[in-house]
Amino acid sequence: MTVTIKELAGRAKVSIATVSRALNNDPKVKPETRDLILSLASQLEYKPNILARNFVKKKSNIIGIVLPEAVDGFFTEFIRGIGEVACASGYNTMIADTHKERTIIESINNFSARGVVDGIILMAPSLTDRLKNALSRCEIPVVIISGSNDLEEYDTVGIDNFQGAYSITDYLIKSMGYKKIAHITGPALNADALDRKAGYLKALQDNGLFVCEDWIIDGDFTVKGGQNACLRLLSLPEKPEAIFASNDMTAIGCYKAVESFGLKIPDDVGIAGYDDVFVSQFLTPRLTTVHVPIQELGRTSAILLTQRIKEGKKFQEGILKRKHIKISTGVVVGKSCKFHD
Amino acid sequence: MTVTIKELAGRAKVSIATVSRALNNDPKVKPETRDLILSLASQLEYKPNILARNFVKKKSNIIGIVLPEAVDGFFTEFIRGIGEVACASGYNTMIADTHKERTIIESINNFSARGVVDGIILMAPSLTDRLKNALSRCEIPVVIISGSNDLEEYDTVGIDNFQGAYSITDYLIKSMGYKKIAHITGPALNADALDRKAGYLKALQDNGLFVCEDWIIDGDFTVKGGQNACLRLLSLPEKPEAIFASNDMTAIGCYKAVESFGLKIPDDVGIAGYDDVFVSQFLTPRLTTVHVPIQELGRTSAILLTQRIKEGKKFQEGILKRKHIKISTGVVVGKSCKFHD
DNA sequence: CTGTTAGCGCTTTCAC
DNA sequence: GTGAAAGCGCTAACAG
Numbered sequence: 080m081t082v083t084i085k086e087l088a089g090r091a092k093v094s095i096a097t098v099s100r101a102l103n104n105d106p107k108v109k110p111e112t113r114d115l116i117l118s119l120a121s122q123l124e125y126k127p128n129i130l131a132r133n134f135v136k137k138k139s140n141i142i143g144i145v146l147p148e149a150v151d152g153f154f155t156e157f158i159r160g161i162g163e164v165a166c167a168s169g170y171n172t173m174i175a176d177t178h179k180e181r182t183i184i185e186s187i188n189n190f191s192a193r194g195v196v197d198g199i200i201l202m203a204p205s206l207t208d209r210l211k212n213a214l215s216r217c218e219i220p221v222v223i224i225s226g227s228n229d230l231e232e233y234d235t236v237g238i239d240n241f242q243g244a245y246s247i248t249d250y251l252i253k254s255m256g257y258k259k260i261a262h263i264t265g266p267a268l269n270a271d272a273l274d275r276k277a278g279y280l281k282a283l284q285d286n287g288l289f290v291c292e293d294w295i296i297d298g299d300f301t302v303k304g305g306q307n308a309c310l311r312l313l314s315l316p317e318k319p320e321a322i323f324a325s326n327d328m329t330a331i332g333c334y335k336a337v338e339s340f341g342l343k344i345p346d347d348v349g350i351a352g353y354d355d356v357f358v359s360q361f362l363t364p365r366l367t368t369v370h371v372p373i374q375e376l377g378r379t380s381a382i383l384l385t386q387r388i389k390e391g392k393k394f395q396e397g398i399l400k401r402k403h404i405k406i407s408t409g410v411v412v413g414k415s416c417k418f419h420d
Numbered sequence: 421m422t423v424t425i426k427e428l429a430g431r432a433k434v435s436i437a438t439v440s441r442a443l444n445n446d447p448k449v450k451p452e453t454r455d456l457i458l459s460l461a462s463q464l465e466y467k468p469n470i471l472a473r474n475f476v477k478k479k480s481n482i483i484g485i486v487l488p489e490a491v492d493g494f495f496t497e498f499i500r501g502i503g504e505v506a507c508a509s510g511y512n513t514m515i516a517d518t519h520k521e522r523t524i525i526e527s528i529n530n531f532s533a534r535g536v537v538d539g540i541i542l543m544a545p546s547l548t549d550r551l552k553n554a555l556s557r558c559e560i561p562v563v564i565i566s567g568s569n570d571l572e573e574y575d576t577v578g579i580d581n582f583q584g585a586y587s588i589t590d591y592l593i594k595s596m597g598y599k600k601i602a603h604i605t606g607p608a609l610n611a612d613a614l615d616r617k618a619g620y621l622k623a624l625q626d627n628g629l630f631v632c633e634d635w636i637i638d639g640d641f642t643v644k645g646g647q648n649a650c651l652r653l654l655s656l657p658e659k660p661e662a663i664f665a666s667n668d669m670t671a672i673g674c675y676k677a678v679e680s681f682g683l684k685i686p687d688d689v690g691i692a693g694y695d696d697v698f699v700s701q702f703l704t705p706r707l708t709t710v711h712v713p714i715q716e717l718g719r720t721s722a723i724l725l726t727q728r729i730k731e732g733k734k735f736q737e738g739i740l741k742r743k744h745i746k747i748s749t750g751v752v753v754g755k756s757c758k759f760h761d
Numbered sequence: 762c763t764g765t766t767a768g769c770g771c772t773t774t775c776a777c
Numbered sequence: 778g779t780g781a782a783a784g785c786g787c788t789a790a791c792a793g
Contacts, residue, residue, distance in 0.1 A: 081534065081559075083769095083770060083771085084770070084771070085770075085771095093779075093780085094779065094780045094781070095770090095771080095772095095780090095781095096772080096773080096779070096780060096781080096782090097778080097779055097780075099770095099771065099772060099773085100772090100773095100778095100779090102771095103772085107778060107779085108778070108779080109778060109779085112778080112779085124557065126532070126533045126534050127533060127534070127770090127771080128475075128534045128535050128769085128770055128771070129480075129533050129534060129535035129536050130471070130474050130475045130478065130480060130534070130535035130769090130770085130771095131475055131535070131769070131770035131771045131772090131785095132770080132771060132772080133471050133474075133475075133535075133771095134469075134471045134472055134474075134475040134769090134770085134771075134785060134786075134787095135770080135771050135772050135773085135784085135785055136771090136772075136785095137471065137785080139471060141514070154495060154496040154499075155495040155496065158495075158515065158517070159517060159519060162515065162516075162517055162519060163519050163520070163521055166519070166521040166522050167521050171514050171516070171530075171536070172514065172515055173482070173512050173513065173514050173515075174499065174503065174513055174514075174515055175503075175512070176499070176500060176503055178500060178503060178504050178507070179504065180504055180507040180508050181507050189512075191467070192467050192468060192470050193422065193467050193468070193469045193470060193471070194469055194470040194471035194472070194474075195470050195512070216465065331702060334702075357699065358698065358699045358702055361672060361675075361699055361702065361703055362702055362704075363703075363704035424785095424786060424787085425786070425787070426786075426787095434763075434764085435763065435764045435765075436764090436786090436787080436788095437763070437764060437765075437766090437788085437789085438762085438763055438764075440786095440787065440788060440789090441762095441763085441788095444788085448762060448763085449762070449763080450762060450763085453762085453763085468786090468787085469785085469786055469787070471785090471786085471787095472769095472785070472786035472787045472788090473786080473787060473788080474787095475769060475770075475771095475785090475786085475787075476768085476769050476786085476787050476788050476789085477769095477787090477788075478769080
């Protein structure tokens with residue numbers, strides 16, 4: 080049978096309380112008894128029953144990560160960032176990615192049952208009312224991955240989408256000399272996508288460029304969506320000189336579309352992306368994009384979350400202010416854009 | 421305060437046992453009382469204490485996934501495959517990827533503490549004695565991701581590395597007409613890598629081709645390793661016509677090396693890989709490689725594991741035979757190899 | 762159909 | 778320093 084502290088107590092001729100203390104490095108136990116118990120424990124291959132311990136401590140030591148469906152490029156690094164911090168603080172990570180068996184709301188509800196996880200890191204395309212509602216009945220700390228500015232009541236960690244989009248558009252204009260720059264947006268309700276679009280528009284405006292509505296096409300952050308949008312742009316009577324895609328997947332779609340048109344990047348049209356996912360460095364020509372330090376995003380959110388968990392009640396009661404951390408991004412100069420006069 | 425079944429019992433004027441039954445859809449409870457309890461539960465926003473339930477049931481409903489460090493391309497799809505099956509069976513998934521804070525062995529030990537997870541899916545580069553030792557003291561079912569044939573005593577799910585390597589080498593020879601085919605291996609102790617090399621050798625032999633030792637260079641499954649190995653191959657007095665890289669990352673390294681030599685793929689040298697990771701379809705030219713259905717690998721391993729968990733003791737006592745499932749792979753014809761006579 | 766009761770293995774007061 | 782004992786919230790016999 081499995082060894083319990085009771086068993087150890089019997090063999091060591093002490094009480095279970097003492098065994099428990101020894102196992103938890105309570106300084107109050109006499110060194111001799113402590114050593115006796117510990118050696119006995121390893122000899123009998125005692126393994127604490129985590130379930131029992133968690134139960135009485137009301138803690139699972141697990142961080143829940145809720146992810147949307149399409150985060151291919153991010154996934155690995157993001158999780159690794161969280162994982163490293165979590166592990167260092169004694170936490171495990173539980174992933175709830177979205178797929179045909181489960182929605183984001185279901186994942187949140189699943190996690191907010193008492194005891195499943197101690198805290199949640201949520202990456203959602205947008206905070207719908209239903210989602211906010213689900214979050215409101217969640218009694219554990221939640222950190223939301225979002226660069227949005229209108230989430231006052233939540234802790235957020237996000238990349239500065241506006242700044243990144245502004246930077247690369249400004250780069251395309253000032254350094255590359257482009258004047259006719261199109262934009263393929265992300266999903267209509269996606270907060271990141273909206274900020275990127277806003278950054279793009281502001282950069283055009285600040286540089287005194289005309290905003291042509293025909294050059295702003297809806298995309299959906301996917302390769303297919305980018306490809307379709309780009310085909311439309313290339314079919315326009317007045318074609319843009321460069322296309323700023325709202326993310327790298329969309330940019331990849333542009334590569335396909337441009338190729339199918341028999342055109343060359345960057346000679347015939349410049350392409351820029353956003354995210355600098357793993358793939359981007361292997362594209363030919365190397366994609367000019369905005370580098371997002373995804374692992375740092377994961378790390379930072381995990382640090383914030385573990386801190387909130389430690390603060391416990393004090394925080395949940397709303398005594399402490401919510402934090403909004405922005406991680407800034409930088410332009411990665413690739414070869415998919417070239418000087419244009 | 422948090423609502424417990426006791427609270428519900430009080431309000432519904434029934435015993436806690438009845439509440440527990442109602443909550444667990446026990447058919448024995450009278451419909452009226454059941455409805456009363458359920459409506460009361462939702463009204464009071466009762467959430468079961470999972471920790472308590474798990475404790476008495478001795479089940480965490482979590483599947484542990486142990487991953488090595490460098491599985492970039494696999495990660496997403498593999499986890500998603502497991503996640504879908506797990507979710508459908510009511511399990512959550514916990515990931516322990518390897519990083520500077522944690523080794524594979526530590527992850528296994530962490531998971532084998534009673535109660536953390538109900539079963540483990542392990543992907544390890546190789547089964548060292550220390551690892552086998554850690555597994556032997558693990559009292560929960562483990563499914564190992566491996567195509568190796570000498571793991572009789574474990575349940576395994578793996579891709580058929582030998583068959584895949586044989587197929588693509590045979591394709592290079594028969595369909596593409598290459599006769600001088602080099603190979604860049606994976607890590608020396610990696611079972612997958614060894615099988616791939618074996619498949620390569622057998623295909624050469626079956627086609628009556630001479631095996632040139634100079635054309636077999638050590639790699640390590642990384643881009644950098646592939647690049648270095650390829651540079652050596654291209655510097656050889658007698659260069660190979662094509663290179664079969666043991667995985668796609670290695671093949672990507674070859675692309676870099678070939679480019680730095682001012683040569684063209686596939687005109688000057690053909691390149692083939694293994695895995696068909698997400699990136700491969702975006703390389704220029706598209707990589708010819710072996711497609712590994714990674715998501716299916718995850719799905720299959722999760723199905724096997726949940727089955728083992730259900731079998732419980734019966735299985736652990738060794739009454740049932742271990743299963744060894746092989747998932748076969750197919751050649752993806754890209755544009756990185758061309759007919760050569 | 763429902764209630765009573767005995768735990769599950771551990772932590773943690775409170776005495777000694 | 779150590780022990781006795783309460784109890785965490787729930788499930789699962791067993792008894793009615």
